Amino acid sequence: MSAIKVRPDVMETKPYVPGLTIEEIKEKYGLDTVIKLASNENPLGASPIAQKAIISHAPYIFRYPQNGNPRLNKAIAKRIGVDEKCIISGNGSDEVIDLLLRVKAQPGQDEVLTYESCFSMYRLMSRLCGISFRQVPRDAGHKQPLKALAAAVTDKTAIVFITTPDNPTGLAVPARELREIASLIPAQTILAIDEAYIDFATPAKEYDMLSMLNEFPNIVLLRTFSKAYGLAGMRIGYGIMSPELADYISRSRAPFTVSILAEEAAVAVLSDEAFYQKTLDVVQRGRKLFTDELRAIGCEVLDSQANFIMFKPTRNAAEVFDELLKRGIIVRPLKSFGLADYIRVNMGTDYENKIFLKTLKELL
Numbered sequence: 001m002s003a004i005k006v007r008p009d010v011m012e013t014k015p016y017v018p019g020l021t022i023e024e025i026k027e028k029y030g031l032d033t034v035i036k037l038a039s040n041e042n043p044l045g046a047s048p049i050a051q052k053a054i055i056s057h058a059p060y061i062f063r064y065p066q067n068g069n070p071r072l073n074k075a076i077a078k079r080i081g082v083d084e085k086c087i088i089s090g091n092g093s094d095e096v097i098d099l100l101l102r103v104k105a106q107p108g109q110d111e112v113l114t115y116e117s118c119f120s121m122y123r124l125m126s127r128l129c130g131i132s133f134r135q136v137p138r139d140a141g142h143k144q145p146l147k148a149l150a151a152a153v154t155d156k157t158a159i160v161f162i163t164t165p166d167n168p169t170g171l172a173v174p175a176r177e178l179r180e181i182a183s184l185i186p187a188q189t190i191l192a193i194d195e196a197y198i199d200f201a202t203p204a205k206e207y208d209m210l211s212m213l214n215e216f217p218n219i220v221l222l223r224t225f226s227k228a229y230g231l232a233g234m235r236i237g238y239g240i241m242s243p244e245l246a247d248y249i250s251r252s253r254a255p256f257t258v259s260i261l262a263e264e265a266a267v268a269v270l271s272d273e274a275f276y277q278k279t280l281d282v283v284q285r286g287r288k289l290f291t292d293e294l295r296a297i298g299c300e301v302l303d304s305q306a307n308f309i310m311f312k313p314t315r316n317a318a319e320v321f322d323e324l325l326k327r328g329i330i331v332r333p334l335k336s337f338g339l340a341d342y343i344r345v346n347m348g349t350d351y352e353n354k355i356f357l358k359t360l361k362e363l364l
Contacts, residue, residue, distance in 0.1 A: 013127045016120060022330070031328045035355060038332040040167070040197075040308050040346045042230035043282050046265075047275040050231065053268035054261050065260045068250055072263045076238055079270050082210060085243040088250065089266075091257045093196060093224045093237030094121050099249045100220060100239070101129045104190055105158035113152055114161040115145050117168070117337045119194065122161045131158070142169045142302060142310075142339075146177060150184040160185060163194040165201055168337050168344045170304025172201045175209045182216045190245075192220045196237075197306035199228035199276075200283050207305070210240070217242040227307060228279050229269045234262040283307045286347030293357050297364055308346035310334065314364050317343050323363050329356055 022034045069089045077084035090096040105112065107130030114122050116135045126133040136152050139145045149160055162181075165172040178193065185191050193209060201207040212219055221240040226232035236258060239246075269275065290309050294301045300312035313320045321333040321343060332344040347353060 007130065009127050009130055013124065016124060017336075020330075025325065025328070025330065029326055029328070034328045034330065035348060035352045036330045037345045037348050037352065037356060038330040039232070040227060040306070041232050042227060042279055043286070043307075043346075043348045043352070044230060044275065044279055046230045047269045047272045049272040049275070050229075050265040050269040053264040057260060057264045061260055063260065064256050065258060065263055067255045069258045069263050072258070072266055073238075075267045075270050080210065080240070082213070082240060083243065086213065086240055086246055087238055088241065088246050089236065089238040089258055089263075090253075091237075091262075092226070092235040093194070093222045093239070094125070095257060096222055096237055096239040097121055097192070098125050098129070099253055100159060100190065100192060101125055101131055103245075103248050103252050105129065105131045107131060109156065110158035111154075111156050112159050112161065113149060113157050115149065117142070117334075117339055118161070119163055119167050120336070132156075143171055144173055146173065146181045150181050153185055153189055155186075157186075157189050159190045159192050161192050161194060163196070164207070165197040165304065165306040167196070167306070168308075168332070168334055168339065168342070169302050169310050170197075170306040170308060171302060172207055172305035174206050175212065178209060179212055179215075182212060182219060185218070187218050190218050190220055191216070192222060194222045196222065196224045197227060198223065199280065200287075200307050201305040202284065213240065213242070217244070220245070225266050225269065228276060229266070230275070230279070231262070231265055231269060234259075234265050236262045236266050282349065283347045286350070286353045289353060290345065290347065290357070294360075297361060299364075308344050310339075310342050310344050312342050313360075317341050320360070320363055324356075324359060327359050329359055331356075 022036055025034050072089050073087040074084045076087050088096055111132040111134050112126045113134050115138050123133050136145055136148045144162055144166060182191055224237035287304055291301050294311050298314045302310045317333055324331055334342045334344055
Protein backbone atom coordinates (compact mmCIF):
# COMPACT_ATOMS: atom_id res chain seq x y z
CA MET A 1 0.00 0.00 0.00
CA SER A 2 1.42 3.38 -0.99
CA ALA A 3 1.81 6.16 1.56
CA ILE A 4 -0.73 8.99 1.57
CA LYS A 5 0.61 11.92 -0.40
CA VAL A 6 0.32 15.45 0.97
CA ARG A 7 1.90 18.76 -0.02
CA PRO A 8 5.74 18.60 0.10
CA ASP A 9 5.97 21.65 2.38
CA VAL A 10 3.61 19.97 4.85
CA MET A 11 5.68 16.77 4.79
CA GLU A 12 8.77 18.81 5.67
CA THR A 13 7.10 20.78 8.47
CA LYS A 14 8.19 19.95 12.00
CA PRO A 15 5.33 20.06 14.51
CA TYR A 16 5.31 22.42 17.46
CA VAL A 17 6.75 20.57 20.47
CA PRO A 18 5.54 21.86 23.86
CA GLY A 19 7.39 21.12 27.08
CA LEU A 20 6.38 18.48 29.59
CA THR A 21 3.24 19.15 31.59
CA ILE A 22 3.28 19.65 35.34
CA GLU A 23 1.72 16.19 35.78
CA GLU A 24 4.36 14.55 33.57
CA ILE A 25 7.19 16.18 35.50
CA LYS A 26 5.71 15.18 38.87
CA GLU A 27 5.54 11.57 37.71
CA LYS A 28 8.99 11.56 36.07
CA TYR A 29 10.87 13.00 39.05
CA GLY A 30 8.63 11.86 41.91
CA LEU A 31 7.69 15.39 42.93
CA ASP A 32 4.69 16.60 44.93
CA THR A 33 4.79 20.19 43.72
CA VAL A 34 6.02 21.84 40.54
CA ILE A 35 6.45 25.55 39.76
CA LYS A 36 5.90 26.38 36.09
CA LEU A 37 7.67 29.51 34.84
CA ALA A 38 8.08 28.46 31.20
CA SER A 39 5.01 29.53 29.20
CA ASN A 40 4.60 33.23 30.07
CA GLU A 41 1.22 32.59 31.69
CA ASN A 42 -0.47 34.94 34.14
CA PRO A 43 1.07 34.46 37.63
CA LEU A 44 -2.29 35.14 39.30
CA GLY A 45 -4.22 32.54 37.31
CA ALA A 46 -7.63 33.51 35.95
CA SER A 47 -9.80 36.46 36.88
CA PRO A 48 -12.56 35.51 39.37
CA ILE A 49 -15.02 37.52 37.28
CA ALA A 50 -14.05 35.57 34.15
CA GLN A 51 -14.43 32.28 36.02
CA LYS A 52 -17.93 33.24 37.15
CA ALA A 53 -18.86 34.16 33.58
CA ILE A 54 -17.71 30.76 32.33
CA ILE A 55 -19.71 28.92 34.99
CA SER A 56 -22.87 30.98 34.49
CA HIS A 57 -22.83 30.44 30.71
CA ALA A 58 -21.93 26.73 30.80
CA PRO A 59 -25.61 25.69 30.32
CA TYR A 60 -25.60 27.39 26.91
CA ILE A 61 -22.68 25.54 25.33
CA PHE A 62 -25.11 23.55 23.16
CA ARG A 63 -25.70 26.77 21.21
CA TYR A 64 -23.49 28.16 18.46
CA PRO A 65 -21.83 31.50 19.28
CA GLN A 66 -22.72 34.60 17.29
CA ASN A 67 -20.58 34.46 14.19
CA GLY A 68 -17.72 36.93 14.19
CA ASN A 69 -18.25 37.73 17.89
CA PRO A 70 -19.50 41.32 17.39
CA ARG A 71 -20.27 41.73 21.10
CA LEU A 72 -16.68 40.90 22.02
CA ASN A 73 -15.31 43.07 19.23
CA LYS A 74 -17.36 45.99 20.53
CA ALA A 75 -16.07 45.44 24.09
CA ILE A 76 -12.45 45.31 22.88
CA ALA A 77 -12.92 48.42 20.75
CA LYS A 78 -14.39 50.34 23.67
CA ARG A 79 -11.55 49.24 25.96
CA ILE A 80 -8.74 50.37 23.64
CA GLY A 81 -10.51 53.29 21.96
CA VAL A 82 -10.89 52.26 18.32
CA ASP A 83 -13.80 51.64 15.95
CA GLU A 84 -15.23 48.14 16.37
CA LYS A 85 -14.95 47.69 12.59
CA CYS A 86 -11.18 47.57 13.14
CA ILE A 87 -11.32 44.45 15.35
CA ILE A 88 -11.05 40.81 14.32
CA SER A 89 -11.22 38.38 17.26
CA GLY A 90 -9.97 34.85 16.86
CA ASN A 91 -9.15 31.51 18.43
CA GLY A 92 -5.97 32.91 19.89
CA SER A 93 -3.86 35.47 18.05
CA ASP A 94 -2.48 32.44 16.17
CA GLU A 95 -5.75 32.29 14.21
CA VAL A 96 -5.47 35.96 13.29
CA ILE A 97 -1.91 35.33 12.04
CA ASP A 98 -3.21 32.44 9.96
CA LEU A 99 -6.05 34.56 8.55
CA LEU A 100 -3.67 37.36 7.60
CA LEU A 101 -1.52 34.91 5.67
CA ARG A 102 -4.47 33.32 3.90
CA VAL A 103 -6.01 36.64 2.90
CA LYS A 104 -2.84 38.51 1.91
CA ALA A 105 -0.12 36.09 0.73
CA GLN A 106 -0.32 34.06 -2.49
CA PRO A 107 1.17 30.54 -2.22
CA GLY A 108 4.13 29.98 -4.50
CA GLN A 109 4.53 33.71 -5.18
CA ASP A 110 4.73 35.77 -2.01
CA GLU A 111 6.91 35.61 1.07
CA VAL A 112 6.78 36.40 4.78
CA LEU A 113 9.69 38.34 6.25
CA THR A 114 10.85 38.51 9.85
CA TYR A 115 14.05 38.07 11.89
CA GLU A 116 15.92 35.13 13.38
CA SER A 117 15.15 33.57 16.78
CA CYS A 118 11.55 34.77 16.76
CA PHE A 119 8.11 33.39 17.68
CA SER A 120 7.80 29.99 15.97
CA MET A 121 4.21 30.46 14.78
CA TYR A 122 5.25 32.84 11.99
CA ARG A 123 7.28 30.10 10.31
CA LEU A 124 4.81 27.30 11.07
CA MET A 125 1.76 29.18 9.79
CA SER A 126 3.61 30.37 6.69
CA ARG A 127 4.67 26.84 5.75
CA LEU A 128 1.17 25.46 6.33
CA CYS A 129 -0.15 28.16 3.98
CA GLY A 130 2.48 27.34 1.35
CA ILE A 131 4.20 30.71 1.74
CA SER A 132 7.96 31.25 1.51
CA PHE A 133 9.48 32.32 4.82
CA ARG A 134 12.60 34.49 5.11
CA GLN A 135 14.52 35.82 8.12
CA VAL A 136 17.24 38.42 8.58
CA PRO A 137 19.83 38.36 11.41
CA ARG A 138 19.12 40.27 14.60
CA ASP A 139 21.03 43.42 15.42
CA ALA A 140 23.71 43.49 18.13
CA GLY A 141 22.42 42.70 21.60
CA HIS A 142 19.62 40.55 20.11
CA LYS A 143 17.67 43.68 19.13
CA GLN A 144 14.98 43.60 16.44
CA PRO A 145 16.69 44.53 13.13
CA LEU A 146 14.24 47.18 11.99
CA LYS A 147 16.33 48.85 9.30
CA ALA A 148 17.51 45.50 7.93
CA LEU A 149 13.90 44.32 7.68
CA ALA A 150 12.83 47.44 5.80
CA ALA A 151 15.78 47.08 3.44
CA ALA A 152 15.00 43.40 2.82
CA VAL A 153 11.42 44.00 1.65
CA THR A 154 10.82 43.15 -2.02
CA ASP A 155 7.77 43.24 -4.27
CA LYS A 156 7.14 39.63 -3.15
CA THR A 157 6.98 40.50 0.56
CA ALA A 158 3.35 40.15 1.64
CA ILE A 159 3.82 40.50 5.41
CA VAL A 160 6.61 41.67 7.72
CA PHE A 161 6.33 40.42 11.33
CA ILE A 162 7.83 42.36 14.24
CA THR A 163 7.24 41.32 17.85
CA THR A 164 7.38 43.97 20.56
CA PRO A 165 7.91 43.30 23.37
CA ASP A 166 9.84 40.51 21.74
CA ASN A 167 9.67 36.79 22.45
CA PRO A 168 12.05 35.41 23.71
CA THR A 169 14.19 38.47 24.49
CA GLY A 170 11.62 40.76 26.11
CA LEU A 171 13.09 43.73 24.23
CA ALA A 172 10.58 46.38 23.12
CA VAL A 173 10.67 48.88 20.26
CA PRO A 174 9.42 52.44 20.97
CA ALA A 175 6.55 53.62 18.77
CA ARG A 176 8.68 56.42 17.27
CA GLU A 177 11.15 53.86 15.86
CA LEU A 178 8.38 51.71 14.42
CA ARG A 179 6.86 54.78 12.78
CA GLU A 180 10.16 55.40 11.00
CA ILE A 181 10.27 51.81 9.72
CA ALA A 182 6.59 51.84 8.74
CA SER A 183 7.28 54.83 6.51
CA LEU A 184 9.89 52.79 4.61
CA ILE A 185 7.72 49.72 4.00
CA PRO A 186 5.60 49.75 0.81
CA ALA A 187 1.86 50.31 1.27
CA GLN A 188 1.06 46.93 -0.29
CA THR A 189 3.08 45.09 2.37
CA ILE A 190 1.40 44.43 5.71
CA LEU A 191 3.46 45.36 8.77
CA ALA A 192 2.15 42.98 11.44
CA ILE A 193 3.23 44.08 14.92
CA ASP A 194 2.73 41.31 17.45
CA GLU A 195 1.88 42.94 20.78
CA ALA A 196 1.14 39.86 22.89
CA TYR A 197 3.10 41.39 25.80
CA ILE A 198 2.34 45.07 25.24
CA ASP A 199 0.40 45.40 28.52
CA PHE A 200 3.65 44.98 30.48
CA ALA A 201 5.67 47.66 28.63
CA THR A 202 6.40 50.86 30.56
CA PRO A 203 5.92 53.72 30.15
CA ALA A 204 2.88 52.70 28.13
CA LYS A 205 2.74 55.90 26.05
CA GLU A 206 6.22 55.26 24.68
CA TYR A 207 5.08 51.97 23.13
CA ASP A 208 1.51 52.87 22.11
CA MET A 209 1.08 52.26 18.37
CA LEU A 210 -2.70 52.64 18.08
CA SER A 211 -2.32 56.17 16.72
CA MET A 212 -0.31 54.76 13.80
CA LEU A 213 -3.29 52.84 12.40
CA ASN A 214 -4.77 55.90 10.67
CA GLU A 215 -1.39 57.01 9.45
CA PHE A 216 -0.44 53.61 8.02
CA PRO A 217 -3.42 51.50 6.82
CA ASN A 218 -1.09 48.55 6.19
CA ILE A 219 -0.29 48.15 9.91
CA VAL A 220 -1.91 45.32 11.86
CA LEU A 221 -1.56 45.01 15.64
CA LEU A 222 -1.89 41.52 17.13
CA ARG A 223 -2.94 41.06 20.76
CA THR A 224 -4.02 38.26 23.08
CA PHE A 225 -6.02 37.52 26.21
CA SER A 226 -3.51 34.80 27.20
CA LYS A 227 -1.03 36.92 29.15
CA ALA A 228 -2.20 39.96 31.11
CA TYR A 229 -5.81 38.73 31.10
CA GLY A 230 -5.06 35.14 32.19
CA LEU A 231 -7.11 33.30 29.53
CA ALA A 232 -4.43 31.20 27.80
CA GLY A 233 -6.54 28.05 28.07
CA MET A 234 -9.56 29.73 26.48
CA ARG A 235 -7.58 30.50 23.29
CA ILE A 236 -8.67 34.01 22.40
CA GLY A 237 -6.86 36.87 20.73
CA TYR A 238 -7.55 39.69 18.30
CA GLY A 239 -6.15 41.87 15.56
CA ILE A 240 -6.50 45.63 15.18
CA MET A 241 -6.41 46.77 11.55
CA SER A 242 -8.00 48.94 8.89
CA PRO A 243 -11.76 48.37 8.45
CA GLU A 244 -11.10 47.37 4.84
CA LEU A 245 -8.71 44.57 5.77
CA ALA A 246 -10.95 43.47 8.65
CA ASP A 247 -13.84 43.19 6.20
CA TYR A 248 -11.82 40.98 3.84
CA ILE A 249 -10.84 38.70 6.72
CA SER A 250 -14.43 38.52 7.99
CA ARG A 251 -15.57 37.30 4.58
CA SER A 252 -12.84 34.67 4.35
CA ARG A 253 -12.79 33.00 7.75
CA ALA A 254 -14.47 29.84 8.94
CA PRO A 255 -17.53 30.48 11.15
CA PHE A 256 -17.78 30.06 14.93
CA THR A 257 -14.06 29.83 15.76
CA VAL A 258 -14.38 31.63 19.12
CA SER A 259 -16.48 29.63 21.56
CA ILE A 260 -19.30 30.98 23.71
CA LEU A 261 -17.30 30.42 26.90
CA ALA A 262 -14.18 32.08 25.50
CA GLU A 263 -16.20 35.11 24.42
CA GLU A 264 -17.97 35.45 27.77
CA ALA A 265 -14.69 35.09 29.68
CA ALA A 266 -13.03 37.74 27.52
CA VAL A 267 -15.89 40.23 27.83
CA ALA A 268 -15.93 39.68 31.59
CA VAL A 269 -12.18 40.06 32.14
CA LEU A 270 -12.15 43.36 30.26
CA SER A 271 -14.23 44.76 33.10
CA ASP A 272 -11.98 43.36 35.86
CA GLU A 273 -9.66 46.31 36.27
CA ALA A 274 -8.52 45.18 39.72
CA PHE A 275 -7.25 41.84 38.35
CA TYR A 276 -5.54 43.55 35.43
CA GLN A 277 -3.74 46.11 37.61
CA LYS A 278 -2.70 43.48 40.15
CA THR A 279 -1.25 41.40 37.32
CA LEU A 280 0.81 44.35 36.09
CA ASP A 281 2.03 45.07 39.64
CA VAL A 282 3.11 41.47 40.25
CA VAL A 283 4.87 41.19 36.89
CA GLN A 284 6.70 44.51 37.10
CA ARG A 285 7.82 43.84 40.67
CA GLY A 286 8.99 40.34 39.76
CA ARG A 287 10.74 41.54 36.60
CA LYS A 288 12.84 44.04 38.55
CA LEU A 289 13.62 41.42 41.19
CA PHE A 290 14.75 38.86 38.62
CA THR A 291 16.82 41.39 36.69
CA ASP A 292 18.59 42.76 39.78
CA GLU A 293 19.18 39.42 41.48
CA LEU A 294 20.43 37.55 38.42
CA ARG A 295 22.78 40.35 37.42
CA ALA A 296 24.10 40.39 40.98
CA ILE A 297 25.25 36.76 40.64
CA GLY A 298 26.93 37.33 37.28
CA CYS A 299 24.22 36.36 34.79
CA GLU A 300 23.67 38.30 31.59
CA VAL A 301 20.08 39.62 31.63
CA LEU A 302 18.37 41.48 28.81
CA ASP A 303 16.24 44.54 29.59
CA SER A 304 12.75 43.05 29.33
CA GLN A 305 9.45 44.86 28.89
CA ALA A 306 7.47 41.59 28.96
CA ASN A 307 6.29 39.25 31.72
CA PHE A 308 9.50 37.23 31.43
CA ILE A 309 13.24 37.74 31.16
CA MET A 310 15.88 36.10 28.99
CA PHE A 311 19.17 35.43 30.74
CA LYS A 312 22.48 33.67 30.23
CA PRO A 313 23.47 31.68 33.32
CA THR A 314 27.07 31.37 34.52
CA ARG A 315 27.10 27.67 33.68
CA ASN A 316 25.72 25.59 30.79
CA ALA A 317 22.08 26.56 30.16
CA ALA A 318 20.95 23.03 29.29
CA GLU A 319 22.43 21.71 32.55
CA VAL A 320 20.75 24.49 34.55
CA PHE A 321 17.41 23.70 32.90
CA ASP A 322 17.72 19.99 33.73
CA GLU A 323 18.74 20.64 37.33
CA LEU A 324 15.88 23.07 37.87
CA LEU A 325 13.47 20.54 36.37
CA LYS A 326 14.64 17.85 38.79
CA ARG A 327 13.84 20.26 41.61
CA GLY A 328 10.35 20.95 40.29
CA ILE A 329 10.93 24.28 38.52
CA ILE A 330 10.10 24.55 34.81
CA VAL A 331 11.79 27.26 32.76
CA ARG A 332 12.27 27.52 28.99
CA PRO A 333 15.63 26.61 27.45
CA LEU A 334 16.09 28.55 24.22
CA LYS A 335 17.97 26.08 22.03
CA SER A 336 14.88 25.77 19.80
CA PHE A 337 15.10 29.55 19.21
CA GLY A 338 18.76 29.21 18.18
CA LEU A 339 19.86 30.70 21.53
CA ALA A 340 21.30 27.64 23.27
CA ASP A 341 23.21 29.66 25.87
CA TYR A 342 20.08 31.33 27.21
CA ILE A 343 17.04 30.57 29.34
CA ARG A 344 13.66 32.32 29.44
CA VAL A 345 11.75 32.50 32.72
CA ASN A 346 8.44 34.24 33.35
CA MET A 347 7.45 35.98 36.55
CA GLY A 348 5.42 33.89 38.98
CA THR A 349 3.86 34.80 42.29
CA ASP A 350 6.12 36.39 44.90
CA TYR A 351 6.50 32.97 46.54
CA GLU A 352 7.35 31.22 43.25
CA ASN A 353 9.86 33.93 42.37
CA LYS A 354 11.57 33.49 45.73
CA ILE A 355 11.85 29.71 45.30
CA PHE A 356 13.20 30.06 41.76
CA LEU A 357 15.89 32.55 42.77
CA LYS A 358 16.94 30.54 45.82
CA THR A 359 17.21 27.33 43.80
CA LEU A 360 19.05 28.97 40.89
CA LYS A 361 21.57 30.60 43.21
CA GLU A 362 22.29 27.22 44.78
CA LEU A 363 22.87 25.70 41.34
CA LEU A 364 25.16 28.51 40.20
